[in-house]
Amino acid sequence: MKVELLSHSPLSNIIHAGLTCTDRLDKLPHYLAFPETFINRLLRAGHESVIEHVVYTFKIEDITRGLLQQLARHRLISLSVQSTRWALDRVLDGTVMEELFYVPEELEGADRDKYIEVALKQLQQARTLAEAFGNDVGKYIIPECMYTDLVMTVNARELRHIFQLRAKPPALKEFNILVREIYNVLPDSHKFMFEEFLE
Ligand SMILES: Cc1cc2nc3c(=O)[nH]c(=O)nc-3n(C[C@H](O)[C@H](O)[C@H](O)COP(=O)(O)OP(=O)(O)OC[C@H]3O[C@@H](n4cnc5c(N)ncnc54)[C@H](O)[C@@H]3O)c2cc1C
Known part of the structure; x- marks a missing residue:
């Protein structure tokens, strides 16, 4: 932040x-x-x-x-907030990374890894949906941690x-x-x- x-x-x-x-x-x-x-x-x-x-x-x-x-x-x-469409483009440009989302500091070790795995999976699903149906569909499953x-x-x-x-x-x-x-x-x-x- x-x-x-x-x-x-x-x-x-x-x-x-x-x-x-x-x-x-x-x-x-x-x-x-x-x-x-x-x-x-x-x-x-x-x-x-x-x-x-x-x-x-x-x-x-x-x-x-x-x-x-x-x-x-x-x-x-x-x-004045960055548009979700633009945010999704960051995912779509191939840079799906931890840096795109928040990881609560109380999570450590395996718990942290699990959280990151779930968040990455959801971002990748958003990306897949956006590629198939456009950003206005993919944006609905962007996780709150983004x-x-x-x-x-x-x-x-x-x-x-x-x-x-x-x-x-x-x-x-x-x-x-x-x-x-x-x-x-x-x-x-x-x-x-x-x-x-x-x-
Ligand atoms: C710990 C916590 C838990 C919360 N949980 C929930 C939840 O479960 N669900 C949920 O929906 N929200 C939740 N909220 C949000 C909360 O109900 C308020 O919507 C939010 O904090 C904005 O504060 P506010 O309404 O006091 O003030 P603001 O919108 O910041 O307005 C400032 C002040 O202006 C006055 N004001 C503004 N608009 C009006 C109006 N229309 N009528 C009369 N006076 C007005 C009031 O005095 C208000 O305090 C939570 C907030 C906190 C801090």
């Missing part, structure tokens, strides 16, 4: 918005020097809509189609919500890892808004 932060808004958007609510823009220079204090006060008061003015865009590579399905349940994010790539845009409020639900068990372990990877690429000055969900 690889996560890259493509762009983000400045924290000053939140301070500007918050001070607009209370008509105290004269305090802007002061709070720009102490964004964490100001924003934590808003969060403690439940005035969370103000942090929607900070938006992040991430490039996320090599997450499973299973994780994509769960991520996509979050309705307030924008996703990797995909996407771009996600999300505001800070929704990202906090995702952290709250998905940073720890019982959420899917791969989702826990994605949350940690997203946290790692956030600007250091933004991390305070999310770290309570990782402790």
Whole structure:
């Protein structure tokens, strides 16, 4: 899994918005020097809509189609996902390899070998079906462990919500890892808004 932060808004958007609510823009220079204090006060008061003015865009590579399905349940994010037809072409071009799919790290030895054997067999069957009947038929049996790539845009409020639900068990372990990877690429000055969900 690889996560890259493509762009983000400045924290000053939140301070500007918050001070607009209370008509105290004269305090802007002061709070720009102490964004964490100001924003934590808003969060403690439940005035969370103000942090929607900070938006992040991430490039996320090599997450499973299973994780994509769960991520996509979050309705307030924008996703652009690699098409399944294109993904199947990777299988069809003859490079059916372990690198195309996720192997849970808890599997070892013979269990790991068995998992890889089953996944490879399913990918090969998808390939055979696609060659015979086209990608739109073969795609239906692509296994959930196959990797995909996407771009996600999300505001800070929704990202906090995702952290709250998905940073720890019982959420899917791969989702826990994605949350940690997203946290790692956030600007250091933004991390305070999310770290309570990782402790
Ligand atoms: C451990 C775990 C197990 C799960 N198991 C299942 C399962 O078995 N089956 C299943 O279908 N899903 C399952 N889910 C998914 C879960 O039900 C949610 O669909 C998903 O987590 C998205 O979260 P959300 O709906 O809170 O928020 P988002 O879609 O991220 O929306 C953010 C917030 O906006 C508000 N909101 C958004 N849309 C609406 C709306 N239409 N009406 C009112 N308020 C809205 C809510 O306050 C919501 O919390 C599971 C999730 C977790 C974390």
